[in-house]
Structures are given as structure tokens and as C-alpha cells.
Amino acid sequence: MDFHSRETPIDELLTGVDAGQLALPEFQREFIWSPSNVLELLRSIARRWPTGTFLLLEGHGGQFATRPIDGAPPPAKRPRILVLDGQQRITALYHALRPVAEEVYFLDVQKLVGEEPDEAFRFTKRSSFDAQYPNTKALATALILPFSVMYDDDSFYDWLKHVAEPFQSQVRRARDRDFAGLRRHVYRMPCIYLSPGIELAALAKIFETLNRTTERLDTFDLMTASVYSEGLNLRKEWSDATDEYPLLDRFSVDPLEILKLIVLADGLLGDGRPGVRQSDVLRLSPKIVRARWSRCVQAYADALRIASQRFGAISAGLLPSRAMVLPLATATISDPLASDSAAIERWWWRSVFRQSYAQGANTQVVVDARALVTLEPRSVGGVEVTPDVMLDSRRRNEMLTRGICCMLTTDGALTQEGIPVHQSPTGATTEPTRIFPVDSEPQLDVVANYMVATRNGPRRRRDYGAREDLLAAGSRGSTIAESQMISWRALRLDSASQLLKERAKLLAQQAEAKMQRG
Structure with a gap:
């Protein structure tokens, strides 16, 4: 050749x-x-x-x-x-x-x-x-x-x-x-x-x-080699951590996130300088890693549990931004009861719906972690939540799409089987799923065209849309659709444009209500 x-x-x-x-x-x-x-x-x-x-x-x-x-x-x-x-x-x-x-x-x-x-x-x-x-x-x-x-x-x-x-x-x-x-x-x-x-x-x-x-050599590999001479085997420590906290494996957590949390916690709660960039992680000393590893592993797992149980991010496919776990975990280290505060809830939903982690996430992590540790109120900038944003491309609004599915989950959305999404079996994949297929109409690939659904098999085809399954389910389909803010009347008429416009308005209103709570 x-x-x-x-x-x-x-x-x-x-x-x-x-x-x-x-x-x-x-x-x-x-x-x-x-x-x-x-x-x-x-x-x-x-x-x-x-x-x-x-x-x-x-x-x-x-x-x-x-x-x-x-x-x-x-x-x-x-x-x-x-x-x-x-x-x-x-x-x-x-x-x-x-x-x-x-x-x-x-x-x-x-x-x-x-x-x-x-x-x-x-x-x-x-x-x-x-x-x-x-x-x-x-x-x-x-x-x-x-x-x-x-x-x-x-x-x-x-x-x-x-x-x-x-x-x-x-x-x-x-x-x-x-x-x-x-x-x-x-x-x-x-x-x-x-x-x-x-x-x-x-x-x-x-x-x-x-x-x-x-295969790629990453920052965690470099840190593993760096601290090994000090008698700390990070690969083994991570294996033990995933055995002790199954959520880490369920959310496919990169062990580098624990090292980022160590830098963040040492900077905000200790004597270090807070940061989550690669250069910050590579400056960690083996002594700091050893001292904070176990507590940061537990805190990260606690943050995932809070995101899942309280904010509807029950799977990796629904987590709006992995970076958001770091400030939440830092808050649980500072005060294990802080996660129940109204300030945490306001921060979560405003950050999600305004997509403040879509760009510049590293800086946002440090700013938010500092605010959550002190529980100081802070305005959250970013994209305003309007029906127009709900009718914008998913590819440009991935964080919002997942956040909407989290909101639907916390508000009692039902799966195709008619059970609450938050009660889905552990092995099932929960993710945003299209209502109308987009293969022949790519303009329909917008935020409002996504509901939250589960699957047990392979990834769905691009030409899949949940509409046909909902209609085939009859009255049960109607109940499921309403639980996901989908107009049954518009769904039966096969009026994608009308349904998405109506749903965009409802989603924006509900998102705004979520941001005002807490």
C-alpha cells in the first residue's frame, strides 16, 4: 500500500x-x-x-x-x-x-x-x-x-x-x-x-x-507519575473510590475532576490559590493531594447525589455541565448542610438556564465556588431565558437542553412506560430525546423539540422522534405528553411548528419560575 x-x-x-x-x-x-x-x-x-x-x-x-x-x-x-x-x-x-x-x-x-x-x-x-x-x-x-x-x-x-x-x-x-x-x-x-x-x-x-x-496521555496520567514516588498510587486510589462511590462510575467521572476539586478546595478553604486549569492541577504537591484526596472524592460524590436527587440530573446525559459539580462539591466540603440552602438552588437553576458555564467555565467555577462557600448572593449573567432561545439550535444550547430535561424530571415527567423519570432503572440511559425527527427537517433540531426519555438499548437513530410512540400509546401517551409540557392536541395534528412555539413559551415560563424559587 x-x-x-x-x-x-x-x-x-x-x-x-x-x-x-x-x-x-x-x-x-x-x-x-x-x-x-x-x-x-x-x-x-x-x-x-x-x-x-x-x-x-x-x-x-x-x-x-x-x-x-x-x-x-x-x-x-x-x-x-x-x-x-x-x-x-x-x-x-x-x-x-x-x-x-x-x-x-x-x-x-x-x-x-x-x-x-x-x-x-x-x-x-x-x-x-x-x-x-x-x-x-x-x-x-x-x-x-x-x-x-x-x-x-x-x-x-x-x-x-x-x-x-x-x-x-x-x-x-x-x-x-x-x-x-x-x-x-x-x-x-x-x-x-x-x-x-x-x-x-x-x-x-x-x-x-x-x-x-x-489513546491519549492526559493530565491525570502525568500527576499519577508525579506523585507515585511519594508512595501514592492515584490509579489504585481512583479504583477504590469508584468501588466505594458507584455514582462516580455511573456518571463516567474523569478522575482529573477530583484533582481540580483539590486545587479549588485548597485555594478557597486552605492556603493555596484556587483554580481548575491544567496548569493549576500540575502545580499540586503530593502532600496536598494525599491530605485532601479522600474528602474531595466524598464531596464530589455528594455533589452528584445532590444534582441527581434535588435537581433532576439523574444521569451523565442530563448533567448540564460537569464543571458545575465542582462549586457544588466545594460547598459541601465547607458546610455539609449548605447544599440544602436556597442560595444553592437559585445558583443552580440560574446557572443552568442562563448557560453561564457554556463559555469561560474555568473562571466561572472559581467565582461560583467562592460565592457558594460564603453563601453570598451573586447575580448570574449569561443568556436570557426567552421563548426565542427555546427555539434556537440545540447544538448551540446544549446546556439549556439538558437543563430543561432536568427541570422536567424534577416536575414529575413520565417515561414512555408511564413511570416517573426519576424512578428509572439504574441501568437505563436517561437523555434528551427528540419529539419530532430532524433528519429531513434539520430546522426542528431546537431546544423545545426535546423531552426527557429513557432507553435500554442502543442509541436511537437520527430519524427517530417520540411522537409516533406517544400517539400509539393512546391515553397513556397523552398523560406522558402533558407531563413533559407537550400539547396533545398539537401533537395529534402533527403541527410541529405550532407545538414547538407553544412549548417554547411554557418552558421559558417554567424556567423563569424555577430561577425565582429558593
């Missing part, structure tokens, strides 16, 4: 997409990354860190049907290159560096001052962004720098001339030094190019090997 490797400039790949010469084989899955995933990739590329290898097929000979990258022009009849592995990354880059996606990805320059640079990487809905910043001068005046502008020299300097000092020098320095990977021609992606004559059997074997053997 012939192949060669080459570090390929990002711009060469994106230009190929523009020209229809770089496309996807039809068998590739849809683009599923959330905007937060896109930002993570941009942060790594900005710093010129490795982001994996692309597997590409050269000289497409017509053996596969093709389709374009999401948002790109139609491919040529026989594209020069097909993406076999790397579709999510190339699509993410195309969305961020070309004005084609529903989201705009940008650098909030003001957040570079006195904050962690990662927090300056942001996204928002394009329609509202374009209305707020109609031209280059408006963007520059607000110190908002889209990555598509930052990437191109001419566009960047046209933007920069409208920026006043001292921000001009600061932005130029950040672009040239800190985030140089997001300049045209700088970042090169390692690519393996397969010859066009590759046999399907060989290709299948390559995919099997990639999917089976891809």
Missing part, C-alpha cells in the same frame, strides 16, 4: 474545500462538534500545539459517493482529496475561519486583560452578531476580533487601524506571539495521504486500528 506524509498548511486544506477539491466520502457521519469543541481546537492551534493527524485519500477514482464539508460549496465531480479521518476538525476550522456557519467564533480582546487568555475565545449566534457589529469599525470599536479576520493579514490590519492604543499593541503582540497558529500559512497539519488504488479491505483495517488503538 502506497502512502506518504506531509505537514500541510491549514490554508491549503481550506482552499481545497472552497474549490470543491477536498470533500467527504458519503459514508462519513454528520458534523457533531459543539461550538465549545470548536473553541478547544482553536485554542490548541493558536498555540501551535499538536491536534492529531489527518488521513486523506488522494486522487479519488470514483469508488465513493461524495458530499461537501458542512457549509462548503458542492464538491467537484471527482474531488482531488477525500477526508477519511479528521472530518470534525476540518469542518470546525472551516466554520471558524470562513463566514459560513450559524455561529461566529471570535476573540474578545478585553478579556485578554487580567484574565486567562483561554477565556477570550468566544462564540455567539451569527444573526445577532451581524446585527450588533455591522461593519469592521463596529467590531474594532467593541474590541471584537473574529478569527476569520485575525487569520488574514489584510483583514486584520484593516480591523486594527480602528483600534486605539494601548489595545493595538496588545492585540498585535497576541496575534504574533501567543496565538500565531491562527495566522495564515503558520499552522501545518500532519497529513497522511493514501494512494488512490487502496483496497477497501485495507481501508477498513486502517479504520479499525485507528478506532481501537487511539
Whole structure:
């Protein structure tokens, strides 16, 4: 089998997409990354860190049907290159560096001052962004720098001339030094190019090997090695912890979260500096890890129990944000009874419905943990809860979608079997589930189109919608629908638009009521 490797400039790949010469084989899955995933990739590329290898097929000979990258022009009849592995990354880059996606990805320059640079990487809905910043001068005046502008020299300097000092020098320095990977021609992606004559059997074997053997070294592995010489085996400690607290396994908790909690607790309740970033964790001393490990494991498990029993997050698929567990756990360390306070309840629902952890979660964790430990009232910023937000894309509002399902669970939503969702069997998967299918009508993939449901088998198909099952259940289906704020009348009429508009209003009203309680 012939192949060669080459570090390929990002711009060469994106230009190929523009020209229809770089496309996807039809068998590739849809683009599923959330905007937060896109930002993570941009942060790594900005710093010129490795982001994996692309597997590409050269000289497409017509053996596969093709389709374009999401948002790109139609491919040529026989594209020069097909993406076999790397579709999510190339699509993410195309969305961020070309004005084609529903989201705009940008650098909030003001957040570079006195904050962690990662927090300056942001996204928002394009329609509202374009209305707020109609031209280059408006963007520059607000110190908002889209990555598509930052990437191109001419566009960047046209933007920069409208920026006043001292921000001009600061932005130029950040672009040239800190985030140089997001300049045209700088970042090169390692690519393996397969010859066009590759046999399907060989290709299948390559995919099997990639999917089976891809493992990454993470921060927990590095800390395990660091503290091992002090006689502390974190792998064994974590194994013992999951045996003692089954919730940790049920929620698929990454043991790194315990180390983050140790840093946070030591900073707010001890003598350390609070933080939850990778650099904060790597500064932990073995002595602090040993001293706080057991209590932090227990506190994290307690926080999951509170989230499950009190706030309806009964499974990993319903947890609005894993980062929210950390402030809650810190509060239980400070005061085991604090979790019963009205302040905790207000904080939870306001954070969930206003999606304050959707961006800048690391900073939010520290701010909220400090407020919960002192039980000081604090305003929660973020997206306002309106019917319009309920009719916005789920992909852009994942935290809200899960939060709505948590709310429905606490308010007595019923499963397809007619039992309360919170009484679902332990082995069942509880998750947001579509009411109307979205395969042929992607515009229906909005927050209001999701109810909370359980399943015992494999993941549902993209063309699944619960509507048919509810109608087939007759009177029981009517009771289930009403428990999930679904109009039975509109459901029977098969009026998706009418049902979702009605439901969006009800969900927004109930969310607002939740935020006022406590």
C-alpha cells in the first residue's frame, strides 16, 4: 500500500474545500462538534500545539459517493482529496475561519486583560452578531476580533487601524506571539495521504486500528507519575473510590475532576490559590493531594447525589455541565448542610438556564465556588431565558437542553412506560430525546423539540422522534405528553411548528419560575 506524509498548511486544506477539491466520502457521519469543541481546537492551534493527524485519500477514482464539508460549496465531480479521518476538525476550522456557519467564533480582546487568555475565545449566534457589529469599525470599536479576520493579514490590519492604543499593541503582540497558529500559512497539519488504488479491505483495517488503538496521555496520567514516588498510587486510589462511590462510575467521572476539586478546595478553604486549569492541577504537591484526596472524592460524590436527587440530573446525559459539580462539591466540603440552602438552588437553576458555564467555565467555577462557600448572593449573567432561545439550535444550547430535561424530571415527567423519570432503572440511559425527527427537517433540531426519555438499548437513530410512540400509546401517551409540557392536541395534528412555539413559551415560563424559587 502506497502512502506518504506531509505537514500541510491549514490554508491549503481550506482552499481545497472552497474549490470543491477536498470533500467527504458519503459514508462519513454528520458534523457533531459543539461550538465549545470548536473553541478547544482553536485554542490548541493558536498555540501551535499538536491536534492529531489527518488521513486523506488522494486522487479519488470514483469508488465513493461524495458530499461537501458542512457549509462548503458542492464538491467537484471527482474531488482531488477525500477526508477519511479528521472530518470534525476540518469542518470546525472551516466554520471558524470562513463566514459560513450559524455561529461566529471570535476573540474578545478585553478579556485578554487580567484574565486567562483561554477565556477570550468566544462564540455567539451569527444573526445577532451581524446585527450588533455591522461593519469592521463596529467590531474594532467593541474590541471584537473574529478569527476569520485575525487569520488574514489584510483583514486584520484593516480591523486594527480602528483600534486605539494601548489595545493595538496588545492585540498585535497576541496575534504574533501567543496565538500565531491562527495566522495564515503558520499552522501545518500532519497529513497522511493514501494512494488512490487502496483496497477497501485495507481501508477498513486502517479504520479499525485507528478506532481501537487511539489513546491519549492526559493530565491525570502525568500527576499519577508525579506523585507515585511519594508512595501514592492515584490509579489504585481512583479504583477504590469508584468501588466505594458507584455514582462516580455511573456518571463516567474523569478522575482529573477530583484533582481540580483539590486545587479549588485548597485555594478557597486552605492556603493555596484556587483554580481548575491544567496548569493549576500540575502545580499540586503530593502532600496536598494525599491530605485532601479522600474528602474531595466524598464531596464530589455528594455533589452528584445532590444534582441527581434535588435537581433532576439523574444521569451523565442530563448533567448540564460537569464543571458545575465542582462549586457544588466545594460547598459541601465547607458546610455539609449548605447544599440544602436556597442560595444553592437559585445558583443552580440560574446557572443552568442562563448557560453561564457554556463559555469561560474555568473562571466561572472559581467565582461560583467562592460565592457558594460564603453563601453570598451573586447575580448570574449569561443568556436570557426567552421563548426565542427555546427555539434556537440545540447544538448551540446544549446546556439549556439538558437543563430543561432536568427541570422536567424534577416536575414529575413520565417515561414512555408511564413511570416517573426519576424512578428509572439504574441501568437505563436517561437523555434528551427528540419529539419530532430532524433528519429531513434539520430546522426542528431546537431546544423545545426535546423531552426527557429513557432507553435500554442502543442509541436511537437520527430519524427517530417520540411522537409516533406517544400517539400509539393512546391515553397513556397523552398523560406522558402533558407531563413533559407537550400539547396533545398539537401533537395529534402533527403541527410541529405550532407545538414547538407553544412549548417554547411554557418552558421559558417554567424556567423563569424555577430561577425565582429558593
